[in-house]
Amino acid sequence: MTKWIAVSAVAAIVLAVSVAGLDAGPEKIAFPANWKEHVLYATLDRYDTKQYRELYGTPDAVRAAKEGRPIPSGSVLTLVQYKAQVDAQGNPVKDVNGRFVKGDMVAFTVMEKRAGWGTEYPPELRNGEWEYAAFSPDGKLNDKANYTACFQCHKPHEKQDFVISLAKLAGTFPSGAVAARTGANDVNIAGFAFGPGKLAIGAGQYVTWTNADDSPHQITLAKTGERSPVLLRGQSHVQAFIAPGTYEYSCGLHPGMKGAIEVK
Numbered sequence: 001m002t003k004w005i006a007v008s009a010v011a012a013i014v015l016a017v018s019v020a021g022l023d024a025g026p027e028k029i030a031f032p033a034n035w036k037e038h039v040l041y042a043t044l045d046r047y048d049t050k051q052y053r054e055l056y057g058t059p060d061a062v063r064a065a066k067e068g069r070p071i072p073s074g075s076v077l078t079l080v081q082y083k084a085q086v087d088a089q090g091n092p093v094k095d096v097n098g099r100f101v102k103g104d105m106v107a108f109t110v111m112e113k114r115a116g117w118g119t120e121y122p123p124e125l126r127n128g129e130w131e132y133a134a135f136s137p138d139g140k141l142n143d144k145a146n147y148t149a150c151f152q153c154h155k156p157h158e159k160q161d162f163v164i165s166l167a168k169l170a171g172t173f174p175s176g177a178v179a180a181r182t183g184a185n186d187v188n189i190a191g192f193a194f195g196p197g198k199l200a201i202g203a204g205q206y207v208t209w210t211n212a213d214d215s216p217h218q219i220t221l222a223k224t225g226e227r228s229p230v231l232l233r234g235q236s237h238v239q240a241f242i243a244p245g246t247y248e249y250s251c252g253l254h255p256g257m258k259g260a261i262e263v264k
C-alpha cells in the first residue's frame, strides 16, 4: 500500500514536470531573436556543404572562453547557415580574400547552456548542461531536426565543453599560411578534402596528416572508430600502420570527408 502511494506520487511529479514544459529537448531554447547583437566570433566556409556560416556567442560566453574560464550558465551560441553563392558550374564564388560569398539564409542551429539542464539524458548522450535547437530563417523551431545527432556529433568534444569551435570563441585558433607537405607519407587537408584521397604506404610506416584549413578536422578510422585529436590549422597527426590492408577513414567533424590508406 505504502509502495503504491510512493509510485503514484512519482508519476504525478513526472506529469507535472512535462505539463510545465520542463522536459529535455529543443523546446527549452527560445529563438535568439537578438542574435545580431551577440558577438560574431567566426565565419566559416564549408566546402563540403557549399555553405557560408556565421558563429555568434553571447558576450559572457566569449569573455569566459578568452579568459580560459568555463562557459557560464545562460550562454547561447548561434550558428547561422547561408548558401554560398555559386558560379554556373556550381562552384562557390570567392571574394578578393578567397572567402565564400554569402547567399540565402538556410537555417539557424543554436546551443544553450543552463545550470541544471541535461540531467534527463543518459550519460552516453548527455552534453553537460547544453541543449540543442534548430530554427528556420523566420525563427520557427524545426521539430523534424535530428536532435540525437546534435548530441552524438558534439559528444566527443567533451574536453572543450562540447563547443567544437572553442578555439575560435577563445581567439586562439591559429592563422597564417600553412605550407603543403610533399613527403611520400603525407596527407594534406585543404578545402575540406584529403590529398591524396588514397595514399599507399609500406607496412610499418607512418602517415602524417596536416591541416591547412581555417576549420578544424579530425581523422577517424572507420574500422575501429579511433579518433585523432582535433587538428586546428597547421597542426599534424602522425599514425603508424602495421598490418597490410586498406584503412578507410573520415573526418570526425565532417563525415562527408573521406580518405583511405593502403598498407602494402
Ligand code: HEC
Residues within 6 Å of the ligand: 044, 046, 053, 055, 077, 078, 079, 109, 110, 111, 132, 133, 134, 145, 146, 147, 149, 150, 151, 153, 154, 162, 163, 164, 165, 166, 215, 253, 254, 255
Ligand atoms: C556531423 C556532425 C555534427 C552534427 C550532427 C551537428 N553538429 Fe553542430 N557543429 C559541428 C561542427 C563541425 C561545428 C563547427 C563549426 C562548423 O564546422 O560549422 C559545429 C558547430 C555548432 C555550433 C557552434 C558552436 C560549436 O560547438 O562550435 C552550434 C550552435 C551547433 N553546432 C549546433 C548544432 C545543432 C543544434 C545540431 C543538431 C540540430 C548540430 N549542431 C549537429 C558538427 C555537427
Ligand SMILES: [Cu+2]
Residues within 6 Å of the ligand: 192, 216, 217, 218, 251, 252, 253, 254, 257
Ligand atoms: Cu573535417
